[in-house]
Amino acid sequence: MIKVLSIAALALAVASCASVENILNSPDSNSSKETTTTINAEKGLVTLQSNHSVKDTADKLASILESKGMTVFARVDHQKNAAGVNLELRPTQVIMFGNPKAGTPLMQCEQSVAIDLPQKILISEDADNKVWLSYNNPDYLKTRHDIQGCDTAIDNISKALSGISQAAIAK
Helix, strand or coil: CHHHHHHHHHHHHHHHHHHHHHHHHCCCCCCCHHHHHHHHHHCCEEEEEECCCHHHHHHHHHHHHHHCCCEEEEEEEHHHHHHCCCCCCCCEEEEEEECHHHHHHHHHHCHHHHHHCCEEEEEEECCCCCEEEEEECHHHHHHHCCCCCCHHHHHHHHHHHHHHHHHHHCC
16 A cells, blocks of 8 residues: 555656646746736636735635625635645635526526536635635636527626625735
C-alpha cells in the first residue's frame, strides 16, 4: 500500500511540476489582473478582485444571497478540509446557491445545464494574498450546453450574478 501511495505521490509531483513549467514559460504568464481576468475568461469564468478576506467576502456573499431570497445549499471551506488531512491550501471557499425561479427556465430550455446548477461562486486567495471572486459566465453555459431561445433567462442570471458579486466585493 505504501508503495502504491509513493508512486501516486511521485506522479502527482511530476505532473504538478510540468503544469507549473508550462505556466511559467507561456507568453501569457504575466501576473497582472488583466492577464488573470483574460485567462479566466477563456475558461468561462468571470473573476473580480475583492476588497476583503476570503472569509469576509464569503460571509458577505452568503448574507446577500439570503437577503435576495436565494437558498445557500452549501459552503465548502477547502482550506479547512485540506487541513483535516494534514495538507496546506490557501484560503479557498465555494458557495453553492440557487433559486428555482431562475434555474428552472434555463433547464427547460436545455436540461443538461442542470449539471452546472445550482450556481457556485469561488472565493480564493492567490500567492500574492489577493482575494478573488469567480463564477461561471452564463454566456459560457449558454455555449457549453447549446442553449437556444433563453436569452432573457441568461441575461437575468448574468445581471443577478454581477450584482451580488459586486456587492460582495465592495468596500
